[in-house]
Amino acid sequence: MIIKVKTSKKTKVLFNFSFRSISKVSRKYNQMILIVDSNVYEYHTQAFDNAGTVIVVNGSEESKTLEKSQEIIEQLLHLGADKNSILIGVGGGVISDLTGFVASIYKRGIPFGFVPTTVLAAVDAAIGGKNGVNTGTIKNTIGTICQPDWLLYDYQFFKSLPREEFANGFAEVIKYGCICDSELFDYLEKYDLEYFVKSPVALQMIIQKCLMIKAKIISKDPNDFSIRKTLNFGHTVGHAIEKDLELKHGYAVSIGMVVASQLSTTKTGLQKDDVTRISKLLQKYELPVTAEAETNAVMALIANDKKKKGESIDFILLQSIGESEIKTISFTDIKKDLKKLLDGSNN
Numbered sequence: 001m002i003i004k005v006k007t008s009k010k011t012k013v014l015f016n017f018s019f020r021s022i023s024k025v026s027r028k029y030n031q032m033i034l035i036v037d038s039n040v041y042e043y044h045t046q047a048f049d050n051a052g053t054v055i056v057v058n059g060s061e062e063s064k065t066l067e068k069s070q071e072i073i074e075q076l077l078h079l080g081a082d083k084n085s086i087l088i089g090v091g092g093g094v095i096s097d098l099t100g101f102v103a104s105i106y107k108r109g110i111p112f113g114f115v116p117t118t119v120l121a122a123v124d125a126a127i128g129g130k131n132g133v134n135t136g137t138i139k140n141t142i143g144t145i146c147q148p149d150w151l152l153y154d155y156q157f158f159k160s161l162p163r164e165e166f167a168n169g170f171a172e173v174i175k176y177g178c179i180c181d182s183e184l185f186d187y188l189e190k191y192d193l194e195y196f197v198k199s200p201v202a203l204q205m206i207i208q209k210c211l212m213i214k215a216k217i218i219s220k221d222p223n224d225f226s227i228r229k230t231l232n233f234g235h236t237v238g239h240a241i242e243k244d245l246e247l248k249h250g251y252a253v254s255i256g257m258v259v260a261s262q263l264s265t266t267k268t269g270l271q272k273d274d275v276t277r278i279s280k281l282l283q284k285y286e287l288p289v290t291a292e293a294e295t296n297a298v299m300a301l302i303a304n305d306k307k308k309k310g311e312s313i314d315f316i317l318l319q320s321i322g323e324s325e326i327k328t329i330s331f332t333d334i335k336k337d338l339k340k341l342l343d344g345s346n347n
């Protein structure tokens, strides 16, 4: 399948790809360099025999830095990587964000692709061309929007994925249901995390569905000027608490979606029953809906968000389950709802 996006590049997506046949991709380039998550490498070492040059990177948020990018760039120079080389990131969202970033700045851009090995990367991070690294506690401060050349799905890698990483990825799946697909939301309500952990076929179907949803949104707005912003539902608060509380991305977004849903009841007319449905669904998929955090500290982090406009910020809210809108909300209103949700609400 070829997903067309309105950029200079087409992304080739291969579902049911077998990593053993990676040479079918590598033979199109002078050289293939694989940036591989350390846990993936440990669990699937044999898969990388004869696969090409491998650079193993620690699979944690700490790797999403300019320093790590520079380290990889120096290795690429040492390996003689040029414009006809390809970088393939094999791992979760950390590896896809980092690989895409390095590839899009090295020699002003070389071909790159991803083999997503977490549900979160498969349904979200690997799709859409946002690449980047963090600075200090602020996420994705430095980055590019540049579409990958290849997206290769080999579901064998998911066999070693811990259960909480399945939950982590389902936060983004539930997000798609909330912002634009009420049928997906209803479908998810019929099942639970256990079902998708146990059923690779159902998981593949959900991954493909989410890819199509995100690709459709990206093709309308690749550079994040309008509809693409709705993908940030739950991410304003999510990004603020993710690094501060050292939460998994999906866990932080889950809490962020509950805050945004609460705000939606007063700002965009979301029914209170729907907030309850969203919160219940998140918990069914083993995701947190509250956190222990200091409201003022979280507000200070929100103030660093790219979407900030003076004393307010563009927030993604819901009119109903499956319908979202972008609304400018004052920090005072956000703080009120945050206090209700963050434990220790006397702060």
Ligand SMILES: NC(=O)c1ccc[n+]([C@@H]2O[C@H](COP(=O)([O-])OP(=O)(O)OC[C@H]3O[C@@H](n4cnc5c(N)ncnc54)[C@H](O)[C@@H]3O)[C@@H](O)[C@H]2O)c1
Pocket (backbone or CB within 6 Å): 037, 038, 039, 040, 043, 058, 059, 060, 061, 064, 091, 092, 093, 094, 095, 097, 117, 118, 119, 120, 121, 124, 125, 126, 127, 128, 129, 130, 131, 139, 157, 158, 159, 160, 161, 162, 165, 168, 248, 249, 250
């Ligand atoms: N660019 C985007 O559009 C976008 C969208 C969403 C999230 N993100 C970014 O993605 C990152 C989060 O991604 P993530 O949740 O995939 O986290 P991650 O990449 O840190 O992976 C989570 C953990 O799972 C391990 N792992 C990965 N694959 C495995 C496998 N198959 N078996 C066993 N262990 C495995 C990793 O080593 C790591 O410990 C965040 O930095 C977030 O900002 C980017």
